[in-house]
Every structure is written in C-alpha cells, then in structure tokens.
Amino acid sequence: MAMTRIRITLEGVGALDEWRQAARGLIARAIPPEAVDWTSRRDATDLFADSKGLSGSAPLSTVQAATDAPRPQEAMPSFAVPRDFITLAEAVLCHSDPSRFDLLYRLLWRLRGQRDLLADVSDPEVARALALAKSVRRDAHKMTAFVRFKELAPDETGSDGNRRRFFAWFEPDHYIVARTAPFFERRFNDMDWIIATPKGTAAWNGERLSVTHDSHETVPRPNLTDDADGLWRTYFRNIFNPARLKVKAMQAEMPKKYWKNLPEAALIPELIAGAEARVREMAARAPTHPPAFHAGAGRKARENVVEGEAPPEGTIEALRSAAASCTRCPLHCNATQTVFGEGPDDAKVMVVGEQPGDQEDLAGRPFIGPAGRMFDKIAHEAGLARDVLYVTNAVKHFKYEPRGKRRLHKTPNAGEIRACRWWLTGEIAIVKPKLIVAMGATALTSVMNHTEKLADHRGRFTELGEGRTLYTTVHPSYLLRLPDEARRQEEIARFRADLAAVKEAQARL
Amino acid sequence: MKKSLNERLAILSDAAKYDASCASSGTAKRHAGGPNGAGGLGSTEGSGICHAYAPDGRCISLLKILMTNFCIFDCAYCINRSSSNVERARFSVEEVVWLTLEFYRRNYIEGLFLSSGIIRSSDYTMEEMVRIARELRTTHSFRGYIHLKTIPEASPALIEEAGLYADRLSINIELPTDTGIAAYAPEKRPSEIRRSMGNVRLLIEEAGEPTLKTKSRKRFAPAGQSTQMIVGADAADDGTILSTSARLYGSYGLRRVYYSAFSPIPDASRALPLVKPPLMREHRLYQADWLYRFYGFEMRELLERRPDGMLDLSLDPKLAWALAHRERFPVDVNTADKEMLLRVPGFGTKAVKSILSARRLRRLGLDDLARLHVSVKKVKSFIVAEGWTPHRLIDRPDLKSLFEPKPEQLSLL
Numbered sequence: 001m002a003m004t005r006i007r008i009t010l011e012g013v014g015a016l017d018e019w020r021q022a023a024r025g026l027i028a029r030a031i032p033p034e035a036v037d038w039t040s041r042r043d044a045t046d047l048f049a050d051s052k053g054l055s056g057s058a059p060l061s062t063v064q065a066a067t068d069a070p071r072p073q074e075a076m077p078s079f080a081v082p083r084d085f086i087t088l089a090e091a092v093l094c095h096s097d098p099s100r101f102d103l104l105y106r107l108l109w110r111l112r113g114q115r116d117l118l119a120d121v122s123d124p125e126v127a128r129a130l131a132l133a134k135s136v137r138r139d140a141h142k143m144t145a146f147v148r149f150k151e152l153a154p155d156e157t158g159s160d161g162n163r164r165r166f167f168a169w170f171e172p173d174h175y176i177v178a179r180t181a182p183f184f185e186r187r188f189n190d191m192d193w194i195i196a197t198p199k200g201t202a203a204w205n206g207e208r209l210s211v212t213h214d215s216h217e218t219v220p221r222p223n224l225t226d227d228a229d230g231l232w233r234t235y236f237r238n239i240f241n242p243a244r245l246k247v248k249a250m251q252a253e254m255p256k257k258y259w260k261n262l263p264e265a266a267l268i269p270e271l272i273a274g275a276e277a278r279v280r281e282m283a284a285r286a287p288t289h290p291p292a293f294h295a296g297a298g299r300k301a302r303e304n305v306v307e308g309e310a311p312p313e314g315t316i317e318a319l320r321s322a323a324a325s326c327t328r329c330p331l332h333c334n335a336t337q338t339v340f341g342e343g344p345d346d347a348k349v350m351v352v353g354e355q356p357g358d359q360e361d362l363a364g365r366p367f368i369g370p371a372g373r374m375f376d377k378i379a380h381e382a383g384l385a386r387d388v389l390y391v392t393n394a395v396k397h398f399k400y401e402p403r404g405k406r407r408l409h410k411t412p413n414a415g416e417i418r419a420c421r422w423w424l425t426g427e428i429a430i431v432k433p434k435l436i437v438a439m440g441a442t443a444l445t446s447v448m449n450h451t452e453k454l455a456d457h458r459g460r461f462t463e464l465g466e467g468r469t470l471y472t473t474v475h476p477s478y479l480l481r482l483p484d485e486a487r488r489q490e491e492i493a494r495f496r497a498d499l500a501a502v503k504e505a506q507a508r509l
Numbered sequence: 510m511k512k513s514l515n516e517r518l519a520i521l522s523d524a525a526k527y528d529a530s531c532a533s534s535g536t537a538k539r540h541a542g543g544p545n546g547a548g549g550l551g552s553t554e555g556s557g558i559c560h561a562y563a564p565d566g567r568c569i570s571l572l573k574i575l576m577t578n579f580c581i582f583d584c585a586y587c588i589n590r591s592s593s594n595v596e597r598a599r600f601s602v603e604e605v606v607w608l609t610l611e612f613y614r615r616n617y618i619e620g621l622f623l624s625s626g627i628i629r630s631s632d633y634t635m636e637e638m639v640r641i642a643r644e645l646r647t648t649h650s651f652r653g654y655i656h657l658k659t660i661p662e663a664s665p666a667l668i669e670e671a672g673l674y675a676d677r678l679s680i681n682i683e684l685p686t687d688t689g690i691a692a693y694a695p696e697k698r699p700s701e702i703r704r705s706m707g708n709v710r711l712l713i714e715e716a717g718e719p720t721l722k723t724k725s726r727k728r729f730a731p732a733g734q735s736t737q738m739i740v741g742a743d744a745a746d747d748g749t750i751l752s753t754s755a756r757l758y759g760s761y762g763l764r765r766v767y768y769s770a771f772s773p774i775p776d777a778s779r780a781l782p783l784v785k786p787p788l789m790r791e792h793r794l795y796q797a798d799w800l801y802r803f804y805g806f807e808m809r810e811l812l813e814r815r816p817d818g819m820l821d822l823s824l825d826p827k828l829a830w831a832l833a834h835r836e837r838f839p840v841d842v843n844t845a846d847k848e849m850l851l852r853v854p855g856f857g858t859k860a861v862k863s864i865l866s867a868r869r870l871r872r873l874g875l876d877d878l879a880r881l882h883v884s885v886k887k888v889k890s891f892i893v894a895e896g897w898t899p900h901r902l903i904d905r906p907d908l909k910s911l912f913e914p915k916p917e918q919l920s921l922l
Contacts, residue, residue: 122867122877145558149615166614187552189542190650191614231608232617234515238522239573240563243772243786249566253559264561271564279785282773290592297581297591301696304581304630304662325700333687334756336707337700361760362707402759404802 005037010101012040013200013213014094014175016086023105033109038101042175042199042213084118085111091133094140094175103129140176144183146258147195150224155192163206166193167224169261177202178211185209229263236264242275243282316345319426323396329419331397331412336361341392341427348509349502350390350433351375352424352443354475358407361398367391371477375439378476378492382499384506390431394446395420409477417446434468434509437502440475459498461505471505473498517598518608524578524589525624527774528681529737529767533557533570533619533654536676536732541652549650551613551620553676557654558619571622571656572612576600576638580626584683584694585781586742588774589626595776599628605641606649613653620654620676621645627660635663635671642674654732661697665708672712677732677764680705685753689743693780706761709734713762733764740794741787742771746818751797751808758802768794793820800827803858804851823913828854831891832909841893843872855888887912 008022026036085107092100106125111117120126149166166188177200184195185204194203200213250268259265311317320340326332339356342365359369367375376386395416400407412420424446428436438444441454447470457472464470479495482488512520533553540552559568577599578589588595600608609621623641627634638657645651657675659668672678680702684690687699709730716729736757738750754766770786797820800806804827811826812818814833821829831838831854840849842864850861863881867873874895875885890899890908905911 116870119866120870121863122873122880124880127880141558145560147616151615164614168616183552183554186540186542186554188550188614188616189540189548190550226615228611228615228617231515231518232612232615234518235522235572235574235612235617236561236563236569238519239526239569241526241565241567241772244565244567244770244788246566246788247564250562250564253566253568254562262561268564275564279773282775282777285776287779288594288776291594293579294583294591298583300581300629301583301591301627304627304696305698306662332700336703336760358760362711364704364707400759402755405758405762407759 005035006031007037007039008101009039009041011213012042012093012101012175014178016090016093019089019093019101019104023108026105027108027112033102033106036102036105038105040098040101081108081111082115082118088118088129088133090179091136092129094136094179095132096174097132100132103132136174136176136179139172139174140180142258143170143172143176143180146170146254146262147184148229148261148263149188149193150226151228152224164191166191168193168195170195170197171257171261172197172199175199175213177213181209181211226263233264233267237267237271240271242271242278245272245275247272314430316341316427316430319423319430323423326396326420326423328422329397329416331395331399331416334400335397337364338396339364339366339393339398340396340423341390342366343390343392344388345390345431347388347390347431347433349388349435349437349506350392350428350431351437352439352447353391353393354440354442354477355393355395355412356398357409357477358398358400366393370480371475374476374479378496379499382496382503384499384503390427390433392424392427394424394443396423412442414445414451417442421446421449428468435502435505436464436468436470438470438472440478443475444472459501469505471498471502473502512598514604514608517600517604518574520596520598521575521578521600522573524575524595524626525573525622527588527769527772528573528622528624528658529567529769530656530679530735530765531559531568531570531573531622532677532732532735532765533656534732535764536654537728539652541650549652550610551650551652553619553652553654560617560619570619571654572609572618572620573622573624574600574605574608576605576623576625576634576641577628578626579628581629582627582694582696584697585778586683586693586739586771586774588776590778592778593776602637602640602644606644609645609653610649610651613651618653620651620656622656622658624658625660631660631662632664632667635660635667639667639671639674642671646674656732659705659709661701661705663705668705668708669712672709672716672730673728675730677735678709678730679735679737680709681737682753682757683737683739684743685738685745685750686743689745693743703760706734706736706757706763710761734761735763735765735767737767737769740768740770740791742781747790747794747797747820748808748812748815748818750794751801751812754798755801755808766798768798789822790820793822793826797826805848806830806852824909825854827852828912832912835908838891839893839899840891842878843868843893843895853888853891855884855891 010018010022089104092104103125107117107129117123118126121130147168147170149168152165152167155165177195177197181202184193184202188204192205194201200211202209202211259268311321323338323340326338332338339360353367356366357369357371360366360372366372379386395412399410399412399416401410436447438447444452444454444457454472454474458474460472462470474495476495479488479492482491534555534557536553538553538555541549557570559570561569563569575589578595579597579599580589580591583590583592605621605623612618613620623638625634625638642655642657645655655675656677656679657671659671659678659680661680668678682702683694683697690697690699712729713733716727738753740750750768757763757766768791770788770791771781772786797808797811800811801808811820811830815821820826824832831852837849837852840853842850847861847865850856850864851858860881860883864873867877867881872895875889875897878888878894879885889897893899
C-alpha cells in the first residue's frame with residue numbers, strides 16, 4: 001500500500017511548542033516518521049513552505065484534516081517524554097538544518113519503545129541530534145562572546161532619559177536569539193539595548209525583554225561609531241604577544257565569519273604581519289643602563305619587608321624568630337612555614353608531638369588540626385589544662401606527599417629529626433620544663449637523641465637528669481587512624497589514663 | 510606632559526600580557542537582572558566567556574592591565590623590573606573603574622584582571638588595588654568577574670578585604686624552586702608567597718563553612734586562587750616544575766597553575782635567554798598538568814623513563830606513557846574500567862564518559878567510537894572493540910614513529 005504523506009509546516013525559528021504540538025498529534029495517530037514531511041517557513045531551501053504548507057499553529061487539526069493519512073495500527077497510549085529529550089529538542093530546534101524536525105520526530109518515535117535511547121550516545125540518530133545541539137550551544141556561546149554594543153545618543157523623548165542606550169548587530173548561524181536574550185537581560189540590566197540579527201531581534205528597556213523574529217530588513221541598522229572601540233583596539237593591539245604568534249589557534253576559536261562585526265578584528269592582519277619584525281627588534285636592541293629611579297627602588301624594596309624589633313637574645317621569641325628562616329634540612333622548601341612551639345615560656349610541662357600537619361602548616365600554629373583537637377579533648381577529660389602546657393613538635397616543618405588535592409603525611413626520617421633537634425633543645429633550655437611528655441616515636445627519639453621503641457617507654461616515667469623527667473605516650477593521630485571502633489575506644493581510654501598520669505605528676509611538680 | 514588615557518592603556522596592557530591567566534570561570538553565579546537579580550551591571554554564569562582571541566591564540570576574557578608598571582622590585586624575568594627602561598605609566602583608581610565598566614557595557618570583556626607593579630610599599634599598592642575592586646562592587650554594583658593579583662608582603666587584612674570583592678585571587682610563585690626565586694627575584698621571599706597562599710586557602714575554607722546562625726556562606730574569592738610559573742627562564746627541568754605544581758595543588762587547593770613560556774621582553778635583562786619562547790614545552794607541561802588533575806596520573810609516572818627530567822617534546826605525555834607501558838594495552842573498550850580507559854591515548858574525559866554510558870546498552874565497535882568524536886586512527890592501536898583487535902600493532906618496534914610529527918625545518922628567530 002502506498003503511504004500517503006503528511007506535510008507539517010512550522011515557523012521554525014527555534015520554538016519548542018509548535019513542534020511539540022505537531023509531534024504529539026502525529027504520535028497520537030501513530031504516524032511513522034517515514035510518512036511525514038517537515039518544512040519550515042524560514043528555511044530558504046523550501047520554496048513551497050508558504051504556499052502549500054499547513055499551519056504549524058494548529059497541527060492537530062492539520063493532521064486530522066489529512067483524511068487520507070494512514071490509519072493507526074493500534075491506539076497509541078500517551079507517554080511521558082524524558083526531560084533529557086526536551087532539553088535536547090529545545091537546542092536542536094534552534095538549528096538551521098532543515099532535517100531537524102524530522103530527526104527529532106524519529107527519536108521521539110523510537111523513544112516510545114526505548115526509554116533509555118538517549119543514553120545510547122553512539123546511535124547514529126542520537127549522535128546526530130547531539131551534534132546539532134552542540135553546534136547550537138556553540139553558536140549561542142559565540143553570540144554571548146562576540147556581540148559588540150555601540151552606544152546610541154540618549155533618547156530625549158523617552159520616559160527615563162537617564163538610561164543609556166546601546167545597539168548591536170550580530171549574525172548567528174542558527175535561531176538562537178530567543179535562547180540567548182535572557183543572558184543579555186541578566187547581564188546588561190541597567191541599560192537599554194537592542195541586538196538585531198538576520199534571524200530575529202531582542203530588545204530590553206529595563207522592564208520588558210522582547211524578542212521578534214521579523215526579518216532583519218525591518219530593523220533599523222544605524223551606522224554607528226563608538227569612541228570606546230578605539231580604546232578597545234588599543235587594548236587588543238597591546239595584549240597580543242608577537243613572540244607567540246599562533247594564528248590557527250586564534251581562528252579555531254574566533255572564525256573569520258565573525259570578524260566583520262568585531263571592531264578589533266580589523267587589526268589582525270597587521271598584527272600578524274608585523275610580529276616577526278617586532279620580536280627581531282627586541283632581540284637586537286642593546287641592553288640599556290637602568291633608569292635613575294632604579295637605585296632608590298632597591299632601597300624601598302628593602303624597606304618594604306617590615307622587620308619588627310629583634311627580640312632579646314635567649315628568649316623563646318628570639319628562638320622562634322630564628323627558626324622561621326630555618327634551612328637546616330630540605331623540608332623548608334616544601335612546607336608553608338616553620339611551626340614553632342606555643343605556650344607559657346616557664347611551663348612546667350612540655351608536650352612534644354611529631355610534626356605539624358596540613359592545618360598547622362597553613363596556620364603556622366601547632367596542635368590545631370584533627371590530632372591537636374583530639375589531644376585537647378582527651379587532655380580536658382583528664383583534667384589537664386592546655387593553657388599551662390608548652391606544646392611543640394619534634395620536627396617543625398610539615399613533611400608530606402601531594403596526592404591530588406590533598407597532602408599525605410610522611411614520617412620524618414632520622415636526619416630530619418636530628419636537624420630539627422637543635423630547636424627542640426633550645427626550647428627545652430629556655431622553658432626548663434620539669435616534665436616532658438613525648439607523644440609518639442618521633443618525639444621520643446628526638447628527646448632521647450636516640451632511636452627508641454615506643455612500646456618500651458609507653459606509660460613510663462624516665463629520668464633525664466637535670467631534674468627533668470620524660471613521660472611517653474602515643475601520638476593522638478594514632479587514635480584517629482584506628483579503623484576498628486571498639487579498639488579505638490580502648491586506645492582512647494588508655495591515652496586518657498596516660499594523660500591523667502601526667503596530670504597527677506604535674507600536681508606534684 | 511601627562512600621557513593620554515589611550516597611551517597609558519597601551520603601556521599598561523602591554524605590561525600585563527606576560528601573565529597567562531585569563532580565566533573567568535568557576536565562580537559563583539550571580540547577575541543583575543531577572544527575578545532574583547539585584548540590579549546594576551554584570552553577571553557571572555559559571556563558565557567563562559572568551560570575548561576575543563589575539564593572534565597569539567590566547568583568549569581575551571578579562572581586561573588584563575596593571576594599575577602601574579612602576580616597580581621597586583627588580584625581578585630579572587619581568588618587563589617592569591626597576592632596572593628596565595620600559596616606558597612607565599599609572600592609572601588612577603577612577604580610570605581603571607571607568608575602563609572596566611565601559612568595556613563591560615560594550616561586551617568586550619567578562620571583567621577585570623588587575624595586577625600591579627609595587628609602588629612605595631606592598632601595602633600601599635594592595636590598598637589601591639582593593640580600592641578599585643571595592644569601588645566597582647559597592648559604588649557601581651558591578652557583578653562581573655574580578656581577578657586580583659595579590660602583592661607579595663601585603664598585610665593579611667588587605668588580602669582578606671580583597672577576597673570579599675574579588676572572584677579570584679592569585680599570587681605568582683614565578684619559579685619552581687626557592688633557589689631560582691632567590692637568583693631571579695631577589696626581593697621576593699618564597700616562604701612569604703607560600704604563606705600567603707596558605708592564608709588564602711584557610712580564608713576560602715572558612716567562608717565555605719555555613720555559619721551556625723545564618724546557615725549561609727560568606728563570599729570569599731569564590732573562584733579560588735591560582736598561580737603562575739615561568740618556564741625556561743631558569744634551568745629547572747619539567748620534573749621539578751611539575752612536582753612543584755603537585756605540591757601547590759595539594760597544599761593550597763589552587764584551581765590552576767599557569768605555565769608561561771619565558772618570552773623575550775623589550776629591554777630584557779642580560780641574565781636571561783633571548784630566544785623564542787619554548788611554546789611546545791609549555792604545551793607539554795599543560796598536558797601533564799591536565800593528566801595529573803583529571804586523568805589519575807602521578808607526575809612521577811609521566812617522567813619515570815625520562816632521564817633528563819624533561820617531557821618528550823615530540824609526543825604528548827599520555828602517548829609517551831602508553832608507548833613506555835605497552836604491556837598495559839590493548840584495552841578493551843567494552844570491559845575496561847574507567848581508570849584504564851582514561852589512560853588510552855586519544856580518549857578524553859568526555860569520550861570516556863560517553864563510552865561508559867553507551868556500552869551499558871550494547872557492545873561498541875570502531876564506528877560507535879567515531880560517533881563519539883574519538884579519532885579512531887589515533888586510538889585503534891591501543892584498544893580492542895567489537896569486531897576489532899589490533900594486529901599486534903602495539904608490539905611494532907616502530908610504533909612511536911607512527912605518531913611522531915613529520916620532521917620540519919626549524920626556523921630561526
């Protein structure tokens with residue numbers, strides 16, 4: 001049986017509704033894509049659109065009027081279309097390709113039986129639709145980029161004489177004016193503007209955004225000049241680096257078809273032509289002597305670094321200030337800053353950790369990250385007040401390994417511990433604590449100046465001489481790392497007991 | 510005689526062009542119009558817009574200028590160093606504000622990228638720059654993009670204020686090693702640059718925490734921070750540069766590290782090479798940077814078989830890695846995991862996403878891949894697909910030569 005064909009004529013300027021209505025009518029009657037000829041009044045290629053086409057505004061009656069349409073095989077149940085498809089259709093319909101209506105109808109037809117069709121991105125029809133949508137998105141993006149407003153003289157007759165008025169002429173490939181106009185409204189809200197194109201015109205007057213698809217002949221196209229264009233060309237000329245000429249890269253993103261409406265594009269040929277000579281000239285020019293102000297500049301640069309009064313020798317402040325520029329081991333190159341000890345300089349108890357972590361490294365203060373907070377919490381539970389403790393680390397720069405957006409802690413090696421011991425020894429000599437609490441193996445090694453096993457010292461007091469005692473426990477970060485919750489609670493309790501022992505010893509000092 | 514605005518614009522944009530960054534993306538969405546608009550001028554829409562391209566292929570998104578090119582520092586690589594005889598100029602705060610707004614109204618730009626030479630002191634300079642950003646935001650309700658370069662040694666209070674107005678803050682590390690900075694930028698202190706980055710990261714994170722009272726977030730540099738390294742001014746190799754990048758990404762949450770091939774400048778310092786900028790090297794570094802951030806590569810993997818610590822200029826680093834690890838190929842596009850698909854030369858992140866989506870519905874052949882905008886010619890030696898097995902192509906000793914560009918006569922500068 002020869003199939004009778006149905007012709008649907010749409011306005012075809014990028015609107016979803018007219019196509020959706022027509023497609024709904026066709027689907028309801030189960031008319032297959034092969035039986036439909038889609039045309040657009042706007043597509044110049046179709047000469048019959050206006051004379052013979054059926055109106056797109058009444059597609060249902062159009063289809064019903066076509067009495068010789070093929071009879072549906074069975075009644076089509078209505079079906080909901082995935083949101084993805086609507087988004088895709090909105091973009092594809094803006095394309096100027098005459099096959100856009102048909103392509104979308106084919107997809108809609110297939111979607112009835114295959115809801116996840118659009119996920120099949122390598123299907124030829126899906127891929128084609130995606131390509132059309134992509135080219136529409138690109139065209140719309142280029143419109144937001146390459147529209148150039150020129151200022152019009154103020155409108156004396158207008159109700160609001162204070163609003164500035166601008167006009168732009170742009171030539172898009174597709175029917176994207178309606179799609180892009182809201183962008184310009186959001187952005188250029190406090191001025192009046194008109195963007196005229198061969199495919200429609202958008203205008204904003206502070207209250208209403210209007211879009212028409214009148215042919216461009218009806219739009220006045222003033223021949224405008226704008227003084228700002230001269231400054232813009234100056235900028236364009238000078239921001240260009242002649243030593244990096246890459247004409248193809250420029251044209252890939254700013255194709256020549258846009259140039260005629262860009263005030264800066266007229267400069268491109270001369271910039272390209274002169275580039276090599278400019279570079280050669282830079283190279284050939286003899287070195288010059290510094291200008292007169294150079295000597296004074298050096299003095300000002302030195303004064304620019306504000307150094308406070310040097311703290312008196314032998315104080316913790318003097319030691320801190322010296323440690324800030326420590327280069328005794330290579331860790332300083334990778335860390336943000338030296339993280340020195342903190343607390344009363346006559347504290348009876350000094351707590352020594354391993355090294356600053358991520359947070360400590362950024363803020364420049366010890367014991368403020370997760371392990372520091374854990375220490376604070378347990379110390380508080382054990383009755384140990386943080387503000388009477390001097391807290392510091394065996395190694396004063398953060399050692400880590402970058403992993404994507406994070407830093408993984410790395411244990412300092414014996415050389416780094418030895419290099420940094422200089423500062424810990426200095427802190428001990430000035431603060432003169434009676435009790436030193438070493439948390440973790442690194443702290444223990446540094447205080448003892450000898451590699452020691454943590455297990456041999458854990459929970460024990462060791463005499464260090466000079467009336468000084470060492471007490472050893474684990475580092476609180478160990479508690480954070482334990483994966484098993486029961487085990488963790490056990491170890492936290494043990495740590496709390498250790499700190500309670502410290503508290504007891506502190507009371508006797 | 511005072512130079513005209515046009516003359517000063519010429520000087521101060523010429524002086525700004527060695528900064529590679531021009532991004533206007535990744536900030537909070539906001540706009541003047543619409544139901545939720547606040548009036549005024551300007552919008553940011555998530556992705557940036559390049560409003561023009563210069564013949565150097567670089568995007569022009571922002572009005573990238575210096576407030577002044579007078580500078581008390583004497584950094585050897587810099588066109589504006591105090592010992593250079595380059596012409597000097599200065600904009601007033603009002604002039605920068607005017608230029609930004611008028612350029613913006615004509616849709617030339619997305620916003621302002623303001624940097625400056627250091628005049629009088631770091632704090633004085635930073636204060637003036639902050640004043641420009643404040644004027645734009647508060648007096649003129651400007652909602653476009655603002656990128657402020659922060660001045661080394663400027664006080665933390667000024668940086669904190671800058672972050673309230675700016676979308677992005679940046680401070681240039683300039684060279685990958687502390688010794689390099691000491692040699693070429695003697696007045697800059699690398700530790701202070703790192704400290705400033707650390708401080709900005711903390712401020713950004715703090716602003717990201719909703720406060721207990723309002724549950725709303727404070728705005729602080731919503732487009733994050735970035736930095737730039739100059740490539741080819743000192744002797745640092747690619748391995749050193751890339752490991753510095755990895756450190757900076759990990760430590761300070763940088764959105765981007767920009768690489769800027771050292772380019773001959775007018776009245777150049779005698780300490781520096783006046784050669785063609787190493788553009789291909791710069792390109793390879795960007796590729797490696799991408800592989801690190803989006804493809805799951807470690808920096809050291811990209812350099813492990815490179816005895817001189819330099820990336821291969823003739824091959825992109827992913828292809829170079831694949832040729833050095835032929836035992837990992839061919840990869841079956843219908844079964845391989847995402848991590849391995851990302852390592853196939855010729856598959857980008859979008860293609861991998863499409864493959865993972867499409868192969869749930871059916872087995873993919875080369876035709877399917879072609880429709881996903883994959884260059885079949887480039888990938889086919891490395892993959893197995895429906896109806897396709899590479900004929901031990903991967904074992905060919907001359908495989909590398911199939912991908913190398915044709916030799917060309919190098920042109921002299």
